[in-house]
Amino acid sequence: MTKNAFIQQRRASWRRFEALSSRARAAGTRKFSSQEISLYSRLLREVSRDLAIVRSHGWDPRLEQYLNELAATGYNNFYRSPSGTWRQILRFVTTDYPRKVRAYGVAILLGCALFFVPFIAAWSAVYAEPQRVERILGAEQTEQIDEMYGPESPLGSPTDISAIPDYVDERSGMFGFYIFNNIGIAFRTFALGLTFAVGTVYTLLSNGIQIGAIVGHVHASGNGERLFSFIVTHGSFELTAIGIAGGAGLILGNALLHPGQRTRWEALKVQGLDAIQIAGGAGLMLLAAAFLEAYWSPAPIAPIYKYIVGVVAWVMVIAYLVFAGRWSRGATP
Amino acid sequence: MSAAVPSAAGEQARRDYLIDPHLHIETPENVLLAHQLAGPMFRVAAYLVDFVLRTTVFVVIAMVLLCSSIVPDSSAMGVLLLISFLLSWFYYTLFETFWNGRTPGKSVMGLRVIKEKGYPITFLAAFGRNLLRTVDSLGLYLVGFVAVLLSPRFQRLGDYLAGTIVVHERLTGMPREPIILEKIEPLPREDILGQVPAPRTLALIDEYLGRRHTLSIPHGHRLALGLAMALSDQLRYAGDPEVVRTYPMAFLARVHVTFHGRQQETMGAPATEIGDMTAPREGSHRR
Numbered sequence: 001m002t003k004n005a006f007i008q009q010r011r012a013s014w015r016r017f018e019a020l021s022s023r024a025r026a027a028g029t030r031k032f033s034s035q036e037i038s039l040y041s042r043l044l045r046e047v048s049r050d051l052a053i054v055r056s057h058g059w060d061p062r063l064e065q066y067l068n069e070l071a072a073t074g075y076n077n078f079y080r081s082p083s084g085t086w087r088q089i090l091r092f093v094t095t096d097y098p099r100k101v102r103a104y105g106v107a108i109l110l111g112c113a114l115f116f117v118p119f120i121a122a123w124s125a126v127y128a129e130p131q132r133v134e135r136i137l138g139a140e141q142t143e144q145i146d147e148m149y150g151p152e153s154p155l156g157s158p159t160d161i162s163a164i165p166d167y168v169d170e171r172s173g174m175f176g177f178y179i180f181n182n183i184g185i186a187f188r189t190f191a192l193g194l195t196f197a198v199g200t201v202y203t204l205l206s207n208g209i210q211i212g213a214i215v216g217h218v219h220a221s222g223n224g225e226r227l228f229s230f231i232v233t234h235g236s237f238e239l240t241a242i243g244i245a246g247g248a249g250l251i252l253g254n255a256l257l258h259p260g261q262r263t264r265w266e267a268l269k270v271q272g273l274d275a276i277q278i279a280g281g282a283g284l285m286l287l288a289a290a291f292l293e294a295y296w297s298p299a300p301i302a303p304i305y306k307y308i309v310g311v312v313a314w315v316m317v318i319a320y321l322v323f324a325g326r327w328s329r330g331a332t333p
Numbered sequence: 334m335s336a337a338v339p340s341a342a343g344e345q346a347r348r349d350y351l352i353d354p355h356l357h358i359e360t361p362e363n364v365l366l367a368h369q370l371a372g373p374m375f376r377v378a379a380y381l382v383d384f385v386l387r388t389t390v391f392v393v394i395a396m397v398l399l400c401s402s403i404v405p406d407s408s409a410m411g412v413l414l415l416i417s418f419l420l421s422w423f424y425y426t427l428f429e430t431f432w433n434g435r436t437p438g439k440s441v442m443g444l445r446v447i448k449e450k451g452y453p454i455t456f457l458a459a460f461g462r463n464l465l466r467t468v469d470s471l472g473l474y475l476v477g478f479v480a481v482l483l484s485p486r487f488q489r490l491g492d493y494l495a496g497t498i499v500v501h502e503r504l505t506g507m508p509r510e511p512i513i514l515e516k517i518e519p520l521p522r523e524d525i526l527g528q529v530p531a532p533r534t535l536a537l538i539d540e541y542l543g544r545r546h547t548l549s550i551p552h553g554h555r556l557a558l559g560l561a562m563a564l565s566d567q568l569r570y571a572g573d574p575e576v577v578r579t580y581p582m583a584f585l586a587r588v589h590v591t592f593h594g595r596q597q598e599t600m601g602a603p604a605t606e607i608g609d610m611t612a613p614r615e616g617s618h619r620r
Binding site for chain 2: 003006011014015025044047048051055057058059060061062063064066068069071072073077079169170172173174175176178180183184187188190191192194195208252268269271273276277279280285300333
């Protein structure tokens with residue numbers, strides 16, 4: 001058969017496949033009827049065969065390129081994985097994420113330690129010697145903190161009804177800020193794991209020291225209760241999530257530093273996908289924390305109730321990370 | 334379904350040429366597909382388009398929110414921060430996930446992200462490659478740029494980790510209609526004393542004739558001259574060599590008409606001494 005006769009004969013099928021393929025490209029194959037699916041799969045195989053024929057005969061490279069593109073796009077559309085469903089997200093939250101955290105327990109605990117140890121150290125150092133705070137945070141930021149948590153604090157309850165809309169407005173503004181700031185920091189801390197974990201370790205330590213210094217300073221100035229009742233609830237999600245995101249960054253760094261039997265890049269690739277999921281889960285935790293921090297934590301409720309809720313939240317977060325998904329069936333992490 | 338593997342042929346091609354801009358993938362159906370990898374400059378251009386778009390979206394939303402007072406000031410700031418967060422961390426992820434590997438910028442530049450085994454991109458891969466954009470973008474994307482240049486598949490760090498590649502999506506049309514060779518006379522049988530040209534040579538002539546409309550006539554003749562002279566030698570063509578030298582394009586067309594139909598039927602057989610020269614013409618070059 002000559003090239004031209006071949007084109008004449010096959011052209012109709014190619015045109016049909018082109019039409020089907022562009023529909024699949026736009027809307028996926030899910031809406032196809034069963035006949036269309038089998039037509040698609042048949043035409044894909046035909047086009048693949050035509051491509052092989054053209055290639056083995058060494059016919060026109062443009063024809064080969066055309067068929068290659070047709071087959072490649074068709075293949076790509078056909079094997080598109082079903083897009084994420086709510087059930088998958090639910091499964092991730094209830095099972096896969098805590099399992100992955102436990103599977104990389106050492107890295108995660110190390111990440112948490114790199115955050116919490118300097119946090120507590122800075123807290124106690126500043127509490128013991130309050131002047132130290134200016135050396136860590138600088139005078140300007142110290143002043144801002146005094147404003148935030150001092151007796152004039154906006155965290156107190158609005159005294160009269162008319163102030164409530166302003167209060168809600170301000171909290172919504174803070175919600176946006178918490179998302180932007182905290183999740184951004186967590187993701188960055190994770191990604192910096194690629195710098196052989198140097199960037200991750202640095203970010204964790206410096207965040208731990210700064211936040212610890214703030215807490216120590218407020219504590220030392222006698223505004224402790226206002227601060228603790230504020231942070232205790234959302235801190236359960238927020239502080240652990242930052243530690244976990246850092247731990248995920250350490251996984252990347254560790255893959256590069258200790259690749260084991262693989263090449264460094266291979267090791268990075270294998271562990272990287274798990275690390276990405278852990279970082280994503282930490283992002284979800286921070287999302288929850290942002291809601292709490294914006295709307296629950298500053299609410300005008302007696303501190304004792306906030307402490308109770310806060311303790312419950314801590315227990316829940318830890319129990320979730322330790323136990324969730326332990327008994328559910330399915331693939332091991 | 335078994336996994337697609339990068340084929341041995343692709344690996345071979347990569348060894349043969351220092352820079353191979355194609356990724357060859359063998360599908361489970363045993364089809365060898367070639368993807369043309371997108372180089373850094375196309376990707377920079379796509380990035381700039383996306384950057385302008387993101388900035389524009391942000392500025393427009395900011396103006397609407399801050400100039401009109403639909404929502405109170407603090408909430409407006411909150412919304413803006415939220416949007417800025419989404420634009421910087423999820424713009425790419427969401428577009429690539431729900432638009433099958435494209436963003437507006439990539440779409441303009443004709444690029445698409447796919448998994449390195451030829452499958453469509455998944456949410457996890459899109460999320461991962463764009464989380465690591467932070468590192469790739471260090472120093473005005475210097476890190477990513479160097480990674481792309483060092484990588485055999487033009488992958489930046491995020492691509493590497495998520496197992497993705499960026500390819501050109503060439504939507505070429507079907508090649509144009511077969512050329513009309515009806516008026517061309519085959520070479521007279523008694524003038525040919527040599528061997529049938531190799532199929533590759535005939536395919537080359539076929540392609541040349543298919544594209545000759547893109548060349549000016551003098552230029553076309555000049556291009557054809559070398560091949561025509563060599564062929565005339567190989568065929569030990571007994572006709573007027575001056576004609577071949579003056580109109581090499583016409584000579585190639587005559588060779589094509591003479592042999593093209595024939596060689597397809599004896600595909601795989603070694604080049605033989607010329608037998609019957611009249612048969613191939615009919616049926617082969619009908620429109």
